[in-house]
Amino acid sequence: MNAPALPLSALENAAEFLPRHIGIDAADEAHMLSVIGEASRRALIDSIVPRSIARTQAMDLPPATTEAAALAELKAIAGKNQLLKSFIGQGYYGTHTPGVILRNILENPAWYTAYTPYQAEISQGRMEALVNFQTMVCDLTGMPIANASMLDEATAAAEAMTLAKRSVKSKSNVFVVAGDAHPQTIEVIQTRAKPLGLEVRLANSAEEWNTLLDGDYFAALAQYPATSGRIDDLRADVEKAHAKQAAFIVAADLLALTLITPPGEQGADIVVGTTQRFGMPMGAGGPHAAYMACRDEFKRSMPGRLVGVSVDVHGKPAYRLALQTREQHIRREKATSNICTAQVLPAVIASMYAVYHGPEGLKRIAQRVASYTAILAQGLKQLGAPVREQASFDTLSLHTGAATKTIAARAVSMGANLRIYFEEYLCISLDETTTRADIELLWKVFAKDGQQLPTFDAFENGVESLIPAALRRTSSYLTHPVFNTHHSETGMLRYIRALSDKDLALDRSMIPLGSCTMKLNATSEMIPITWPEFANVHPFAPADQQQGYKELDELLRAWLCQATGYAGISLQPNAGSQGEYAGLLAIKGYHESRGEGHRNICLIPSSAHGTNPASAQMVGMQVVVTKCDDNGNVDMADLKAKCEQHSANLAAVMITYPSTHGVFETSVKELCALVHSHGGRVYVDGANMNALVGVAAPGEFGGDVSHLNLHKTFCIPHGGGGPGVGPVCVVEDLVPFLPGHDTGGVKGGVGAVSAAPLGNAAVLPISWMYIRMMGAEGLKAATETAILSANYISARLKDHYPTLYASEGKDGKSGHVAHECILDLRGLKDTSGVMAEDVAKRLIDYGFHAPTLSFPVPNTLMVEPTESETLFELDRFIDAMISIREEIRQIEAGKLPQDNNPLKNAPHTAESLLGTEWNRPYTREAAAYPVAALRQSKYWSPVGRVDNVYGDRNLFCSCLPVSELA
Known part of the structure; x- marks a missing residue:
């Protein structure tokens, strides 16, 4: 019997990416909800997110589409960028990424999905x-x-x-x-x-x-x-x-x-x-x-x-x-x-x-650039071009006067961008990618009708560079063997592989770092960043040559406004910290525009991320710390008192929502209204936006400014500690105070906060792809699944490690958390001598990166699983934590000494386990394979526990001598 025909919409499966990104299927969800004690995902969210802030309207975004369709759509946008040969320079140059590095680092999740190496x-x-x-x-x-x-x-x-x-x-x-x-x-x-x-x-x-x-x-x-x-x-x-x-x-x-x-x-x-x-x-x-x-x-x-x-x-x-x-x-x-x-x-x-190039290879590239620059200069002089006499490495300056724009336009018509410098000058910068054909093209740009072009014949035996002898380097560099060994592709490939094998990234296991959102960086999202149409654009190329980036910028900003509820966004900040800085500059600029530049007090809860007070200090604000109550919430009585105390000078209050304690505070709207009543503005740190997208919007519940972390919520990979993108989002009356960029043609605002007008522009396609493939419902499902997974972990571990803070919920005692939970390990010190750091290091033996250690509360672990993790991986982590708790119970029972046990000695290296001596009160098997699954696949730490004190007392920050690596 034939199966009934499916509608075309089902066969076309526009939402195919959702189950690729979200690791939990319907059966998994039902099981997890039963463990948590909620009837549905909707019921779970309703019990956690305060009704006063819940979104009432869905985000207005394009519907989800397939990976192939999204790539085709983005390719069409990228095609609107014109790729002319750039001779602009100004800090940005053509370069060749060696293929072995491109494929095995830039395009390799073993490198780009790792976290900052804490x-x-x-x-x-x-x-x-x-x-x-x-x-x-x-x-x-x-x-x-x-x-x-x-x-x-x-x-x-x-x-x-x-x-x-x-x-x-x-x-x-x-x-x-x-x-x-x-x-x-x-x-x-x-x-x-x-x-x-x-x-x-x-x-x-x-x-x-x-x-x-x-x-x-x-x-x-x-x-x-x-x-x-x-x-x-x-x-x-x-x-x-x-x-x-x-x-x-x-x-x-x-x-x-x-x-x-x-x-x-x-x-x-x-x-x-x-x-x-x-x-x-x-x-x-x-x-x-x-x-x-x-x-x-x-x-x-x-x-x-x-x-x-x-x-x-x-x-x-x-x-x-x-x-x-x-x-x-x-x-x-x-x-x-x-x-x-x-x-x-x-x-x-x-x-x-x-x-890969080594000192001689780098010198050869530089000498070629310098020689081509000298050859270009000699040829231009033969043509009568007004080359300024100066010592130079790669850039020539020409006093072209009234003809400047005409010559620049002629270059564009011939496929080249020159730099107009102070209206009457042109600059030409060469680089690693410059060829003889490029030099000849530049000669053609400056040649007058009928002039014979110079040839390379006179230069075949070499040419003196424009670097004077007195300024030529005589000292050696890059003498360490690492720069003089891996010059074959085989050697380089194996060196890169050897290093990546030492690390634990998302390609191996879950990274449950609280407040870090280590979610999937899908391959289809990553593919566009190396397209030439995005990769080979100079940031100061003429605007009409960057129409693809213009459209990308406009679409992404519009979509992020939908996600946050704000009126305006700048994508210029190239890290979350810079987004914070830009947001506080906007608040400062707003107050100054109203003749209230004296407003310089920034109230910040004691639990805030360290960047918050550091950013406030950078914009000249005075930080006043407000208390948190016993449940980890902002102490509203203390906040009210300090708002009243500093009312005349209150500039801003910075909060994180959900809080750094992993809960939705019910008083957030009241907090925003209180601050506004005293003339201040509310900065909502977007670090935890993965718990809000599609569920609540800071711009709707009272926030005036937020920054996002596209490297958290919107899938740009962490890259082992960067790159990131930290867009700053604001309400309507703060839009005039977003970052400007005179050099890049962005007028107005509070000034530039990054070198380029679009900051880390080349990674913006990643977030575009994520939003385009997920659609509004997919993004909301991702948020809800992240919250579901965090609560599942909290529920399964509650008998082993209490969760420190929970949301109040509808009945004031839901016991649920937001998208992360803080496991309280503080009591273990007295019963076993075990600290949170010991658990973190023991998790390495189980093949896991530790959760966030001792933030925001000392001797705790903050766990954030993200929506991308499968139930299998969640259970593997939970089982590891339970197994570690059993090891701690052996210490508590006196079966293992407090100073010599699997936790205090973790992580265990293969070298230490293979030694002839083993004088520890537990077996080598217990050290290496505490759970059976590790026999199938095992990550081995390359070193034992690192001595932090020694490292700071004996600071050494360069390559080690080979003798010490033997």
Whole structure:
């Protein structure tokens, strides 16, 4: 008997992606609800989400579509970008991503789905790559210490400004900037300086530069080479700054530093820049790994992540994040910076680019660029073009006067983009991708009718570069064996694989990190980021050549407005921390526009993410901490008292919703109304937006500003600690105070917060694909399933680890949580000596990344499973936690000593288990295979527990000598 015919809609299956993304099917859901004690998913949500904030209307989004259809639709949008050969430069250059790196890192989930390496033992591979990055930066800049990447060159320069202010003896508030620095860098510096009360003085000529350096200032910044291409000797300028007890900052091009004298050898105090041209496509501005290197005495004030070398319990070298006590999640409003996301994946790519090419390969690329620049200059001079005489590496400047726009337009008609510089000049920048044909094209652009073009015949035997002998580098670099070994593709492939095998990422197991939302990064979402139509666009190409990105930006902003309930959004912030910063700038700008610039008090609950107080400090606000009650909620009585106390000066209140305790607070609308009644604005941190999409919208329940984390809620991968995107979303009257970008053609606003107008533009297609394939109902189902999974874990573990906080619910005692739950381990210390960290390390033996450790409550674990995990994986995690609890009970019963047990000795390495001696009071089998399933598939930690104290006391942040790795 034939089955009845199915309707076409069922066969076409437009919603095919939903069960690919959501790991729970109908049968799983029924089982989970029975464990929780709710009749349906709808009933569960109704018992958790306060009715006062629940959405009454669905999001107005396109219906779900298939992966193939979404890719085709996005391909059509991408096709609206015009790909002309870029000679614009200005910090963004063509580059070749080696295929072995493209396929095995950028397109490899073992690398792009990992989290920030807070759990050192399971992050050794990418931390080795980051130490390679730090070593590369130190070697090329000539500086003693470098961090593990910054967000972009412009924000790195702004961070260098504040680092200098903290570190030097000068009491001045003046920051001197060379006018021939990249304009986007100047813009971001100006935005950052204003709320901090710092005065930026631009030197628009050599005379003005010298005059300012003879004046009073705390630091000066020079671009090296300058944005116009000119290379200057910096030694005399550095000496002037030091005589004023001021710092000298250099924004330097790493590829140029293979040939020109490094800033460190000229006395620079801080060096910043981008590694974009080390294998990362331009991508309309990002993501790219910026860098910062500094004097050794500045290291404890340096922002960003710093990977250092320590030892494990066996005395074996091991990597870890060093000097974390200076970071925002610990120092809060006293932090050196609010940055918590770096650019780890692009940093890994840059480091591997250096590993693969080695010092000689990098030098050859740089020499080719420099030679082509000299050849181009000679040919242009033969044609009578007005080439300015200057020392140069890759960029020529031409004084074209009134003909500037005409020549630029002619270049466009011939398929090339030149840079118009100060209206009367043209700049031409060459790069790794430049060919002879490109040089000939440029000669044609400047040739007058009938002029014979130069030929390459005279240059075949080589040409002298435009770098003067006095500025040529003589020191060696990248001498460590790692940069001189893996130059065959086979060797490189195996090195990359060996490092990734050391790490635990989403391709192996669930990463249940609370407040981090480690959900699926679907392959179909990732595919478009390497399309040339997105990857090869210069951020400052003419707007009419970027119509694809314009449409992508408009659609994504409209969809995110639907998800959040806000009126306007900027996608410029390239991390959640930067979205926070931009949001607070919007609030500050709003108050100032009303003549209320005195409003500078920011109320922040004690449980808030560390970025909140750090961001408030960055915009010049004074942080006042409000209490939380015994249930983890904002203490409304204390908040009311402080609103009244600071009513005249109240600028903002920052809350996270659902709270950092994993609950929906019922008083959130009351809180928003209270703050508004005192003239303040409400900032709703979007860190936990995965519990809200389709269910509630902060812009509807009283929020004025939020930032999103597209690398959490909207599927951009975490990349081992970046890239991210942190859009800032605002209500109608704050729209005029969103970020602007004069260099990128975005007028108005509070200034630029990123180097590029669309920030990390190249990863925006990921979130576009996710929303397009899920549709409104799919996004809502994802939110509800994430909440379901968290409550299932909480319910199954309640007899082993109590959940610390729960939502009040309709009856005031639902006992349910939001999308994450905090497991209370505090009582175990007294009964067994076990700390939450011990459980975290023991989970490694079970093949799991630990949940968030000791945040927001010390000695707890915060678990967030996300909607993408299957019931099988949830149960595997739960069974591991129950098994660990049984091990703890053996300690409590005296069967295992408190100082020598599977938890205190975790993680167990294969090397330690294979040793001839085994003097522990439990078997090797109990150490390695505590549950039977591990015999089928087992992750082995490459190192034992890492000694954090040793690592900070003996700080070492470069590649280890080979002898120590033996």
